[in-house]
Amino acid sequence: xxxxxxxxxxxxxxxxxxxxxxxxxxxxxxxxxxxxxxxxxxxxxxxxxxxxxxxxxxxxxxxxxxxxxxxxxxxxxxxxxxxxxxxxxxxxxxxxxxxxxxxxxxxxxxxxxxxxxxxxxxxxxxxxxxxxxxxxxxxxxxxxxxxxxxxxxxxxxxxxxxxxxxxxxxxxxxxxxxxxxxxxxxxxxxxxxxxxxxxxxxxxxxxxxxxxxxxxxxxxxxxxxxxxxxxxxxxxxxxxxxxxxxxx
Amino acid sequence: xxxxxxxxxxxxxxxxxxxxxxxxxxxxxxxxxxxxxxxxxxxxxxxxxxxxxxxxxxxxxxxxxxxxxxxxxxxxxxxxxxxxxxxxxxxxxxxxxxxxxxxxxxxxxxxxxxxxxxxxxxxxxxxxxxxxxxxxxxxxxxxxxxxxxxxxxxxxxxxxxxxxxxxxxxxxxxxxxxxxxxxxxxxxxxxxxxxxxxxxxxxxxxxxxxxxxxxxxxxxxx
Ligand SMILES: Nc1ncnc2c1ncn2[C@@H]1O[C@H](COP(=O)(O)OP(=O)(O)O)[C@@H](O)[C@H]1O
Ligand SMILES: [Mg+2]
Numbered sequence: 001x002x003x004x005x006x007x008x009x010x011x012x013x014x015x016x017x018x019x020x021x022x023x024x025x026x027x028x029x030x031x032x033x034x035x036x037x038x039x040x041x042x043x044x045x046x047x048x049x050x051x052x053x054x055x056x057x058x059x060x061x062x063x064x065x066x067x068x069x070x071x072x073x074x075x076x077x078x079x080x081x082x083x084x085x086x087x088x089x090x091x092x093x094x095x096x097x098x099x100x101x102x103x104x105x106x107x108x109x110x111x112x113x114x115x116x117x118x119x120x121x122x123x124x125x126x127x128x129x130x131x132x133x134x135x136x137x138x139x140x141x142x143x144x145x146x147x148x149x150x151x152x153x154x155x156x157x158x159x160x161x162x163x164x165x166x167x168x169x170x171x172x173x174x175x176x177x178x179x180x181x182x183x184x185x186x187x188x189x190x191x192x193x194x195x196x197x198x199x200x201x202x203x204x205x206x207x208x209x210x211x212x213x214x215x216x217x218x219x220x221x222x223x224x225x226x227x228x229x230x231x232x233x234x235x236x237x238x239x240x241x242x243x244x245x246x247x248x
Numbered sequence: 249x250x251x252x253x254x255x256x257x258x259x260x261x262x263x264x265x266x267x268x269x270x271x272x273x274x275x276x277x278x279x280x281x282x283x284x285x286x287x288x289x290x291x292x293x294x295x296x297x298x299x300x301x302x303x304x305x306x307x308x309x310x311x312x313x314x315x316x317x318x319x320x321x322x323x324x325x326x327x328x329x330x331x332x333x334x335x336x337x338x339x340x341x342x343x344x345x346x347x348x349x350x351x352x353x354x355x356x357x358x359x360x361x362x363x364x365x366x367x368x369x370x371x372x373x374x375x376x377x378x379x380x381x382x383x384x385x386x387x388x389x390x391x392x393x394x395x396x397x398x399x400x401x402x403x404x405x406x407x408x409x410x411x412x413x414x415x416x417x418x419x420x421x422x423x424x425x426x427x428x429x430x431x432x433x434x435x436x437x438x439x440x441x442x443x444x445x446x447x448x449x450x451x452x453x454x455x456x457x458x459x460x461x462x463x464x465x466x467x468x469x470x
Contacts, residue, residue, distance in 0.1 A: 051364060078370030088361035091463050092383045102369040105379055136462020147365075154369065 001060075002027045002189055003158055008047050008057035010040070017043050019213040020057070025158070025191060030184040032200040033193045034240065035210035041193045042085075044210070045160045048191075049073075049080045061157065078106050081151030081159035085166050087143040089135040095122060095146045096131040099153045106154070114153075121149040125179050141172030145179055152183075159183075161192040195240045201225070209233045255422060255435050262418035263439065269335050269404045269414060274397055276340030281347030286377065288348065289355050299348070306345030312406055314338045319410045335407035343400050350396065354389035355381060388464045394451040398444055405440070415439055 003025040010018040017040040025031055033041050046052035048059055050066060050073050059066040066076050089098050099118035103109040109117070122128050125145040135143055144164055151159050164180070165173040177199050184190055184203035194200070200207055201221045208218040209232075217224070217233045228234040287299040306314065318341075319334035329337065358381050366376035408417035419436035423429040 049368060051368060074370045074372050076370075077368055080368075082365075082368035084361060084365065086361055088359075088365035090362060090365065090380055090384075091359070092387065092460050101379060102371075105375055106370040134461045134463075136460075150369070 001025065002029075002062060003048070003191070004058075004060040005044075005048065006058045006060075008044065008054045008059070010043055010047055010052065010054050017213055018047065018054070021210070021213070021215055022057075023208060023215065023218065025189060027157075027189055028187045029205045030188075030190045030192065030203050031206045031208060032204040033191065033208045033210060034195060034200075034236065035216075036236065039210050040213045041210055042162050045082070045162050045191070045193060048160060049077050049082060051082070074106070078102070078154055079157045081148075081154060081156035083144070083147055083151055083159060083161045083164050085163040087135070087140070087147045087167070089143050089147055089150070091135055094132050094134055095127060095138065095142075095149075098135070098146055099149045102150060102154050117153055118149070121153045122146070124152065125149045126175070139172060140168045141175045144168065144176045148176075148179055148183075158189045158191065161190065161194065163193050163195075165194065165196060195244045197221075197237070197241055197244065209236060211236075249431055251431055251435065252426070252428075255432055258422055259415060259418050259432075259435055259439060262413055262415035263443075265332075265412060265414040266401075266404055266416075266443070269332070269339065269407060269412075270397075270401045272336045273339035273343055273404070274400055276336070277343035277347045277396075277400070280340070280344035281351050282382075284344060284348035285351035285355055288352050290373065290377070303345045303348050306342050307349075311338070311342050311403060312409065314342055315406060315410060331407070331410045331412050334410055335404075335412055339400060339404060339407075343396060346396055347393065350389050350392045351385060353392070354385040357388050358384045384463060387458055387460065390451070390455045390458070390464070394448065394455070397451060398448055401443055401447055402440060 001024045005024065006022050008018050008021045009016070021040075021044055023031075033044070035041055043052060047054040048066070054067060057067070061076060061079065064076065065071060066073070090101065093101060096115065096118050099121050100111075100114045103114040103117055104111060119128065119131060122131055125148055127142060127145055127149070130138060130142060130146075135146070138146065148159075148164075161180070165176050168176065173196070177196060180190070180192070180199065181203050192199070192204075204221050206218055207221055207224045209216045209224070211232060217228060217230050219228075224233060225237060228237065284299045284303060287295045288303075291299065315335065315338040318329065318338040319331065322329060322334070362380050362384065363376055366380035367373075371379065404414060405416035407414055408420050411417075413421065415436055419432055423432045426432065
């Protein structure tokens with residue numbers, strides 16, 4: 001198994017945000033997490049690469065326990081891509097600079113090699129011609145594609161996506177989903193929080209429905225859409241299909 | 249009111265010292281100011297406390313008193329510095345406190361997601377600060393920092409009190425000799441005005457040079 005999440009608990013003050021979440025991912029799988037806002041989806045992703053420390057529970061990347069205090073977390077994070085809802089591109093760097101900086105500073109790759117790699121990754125997300133643009137000069141969809149290229153340039157074993165299209169104007173969502181679909185088809189392992197059910201139907205091996213800090217139900221898109229075991233799952237799927245349509 | 253031509257070159261002899269003191273104390277101020285700001289933002293309790301005490305002390309007491317503590321007081325501790333060393337040190341320690349506050353504001357103005365993005369790539373905290381936070385903070389701080397630079401250029405004039413013959417020291421000596429204070433200090437003022445103009449023009453050019461689309465407000469020079 002590539003990623004194993006076991007019984008993660010997290011509380012903020014009195015509120016228990018994650019109440020024992022467990023699941024696993026095989027290499028090459030794409031899993032989609034859905035659930036109402038405030039349910040702990042973002043917190044779960046952040047607990048996986050320890051951007052937020054979990055209170056309890058364990059996470060493994062292959063043989064290595066991420067949650068172990070003696071684990072070099074920077075080494076682990078370098079192998080796990082993270083794509084944010086708000087892109088978080090480095091504002092002072094060009095698209096090329098954003099993609100190149102991880103390989104250069106974290107992996108100590110030579111500048112020439114890192115530049116070549118960065119150009120390839122930008123090309124892969126269809127932005128070869130925007131290499132010299134600063135984030136403020138790019139549309140939201142382009143910024144998000146650069147941030148995907150930035151993650152790819154680290155050759156991650158796994159990429160975590162936290163609502164990558166939620167901050168985008170509707171007409172820009174498609175270009176980002178297109179990149180994500182092709183990544184999934186190329187065999188990238190991806191854990192995606194999203195409400196884009198078109199994307200889920202197209203490439204997800206499994207949909208995980210979370211509510212109030214627990215996994216209510218998980219299954220293949222077909223199972224989840226046609227015969228969800230829990231009433232809440234069906235209700236929620238209907239609701240987001242109405243709200244978000246079936247783009248992508 | 250009449251001016252003697254000889255005053256102009258006589259006062260100009262003080263310019264190199266004025267510039268040396270200003271640039272040296274600004275350099276000390278940048279290095280120490282950045283460290284203090286980082287200590288305040290990222291340090292643990294004790295380090296943060298030390299930084300706050302330092303900053304409060306130097307912002308809460310007169311610069312002149314600080315200069316006298318260094319020049320007149322340090323010898324009592326067995327530390328004897330030349331007048332020039334004292335002047336640079338006192339002004340440097342003082343501007344560091346102010347610069348620290350400007351840097352802190354700028355560091356905190358860098359958007360929170362930037363740190364998350366850097367850490368998620370596998371950067372250590374020092375790497376994230378160096379490659380993601382500071383390059384943005386430096387650009388954000390430039391307008392406020394430029395004002396501090398110009399202030400120090402003017403405040404450097406207090407070093408005449410410790411016998412240094414900077415622009416102000418020269419003027420003071422000349423005024424005592426010729427008993428023409430009004431005109432001579434007017435000439436000194438003119439020199440400061442020209443210096444301030446040159447320095448602020450250079451700083452504005454620097455700001456323009458390092459500006460990046462979408463980062464920081466447009467220049468807010470006085
Ligand atoms: N840093 C934080 N401090 C306090 N509460 C937080 C923090 N981050 C998230 N929360 C709370 O945890 C809950 C789950 O948040 P989140 O994981 O962002 O949910 P989701 O991504 O599913 O919308 C929310 O109630 C939110 O207010
Ligand atoms: Mg969220």
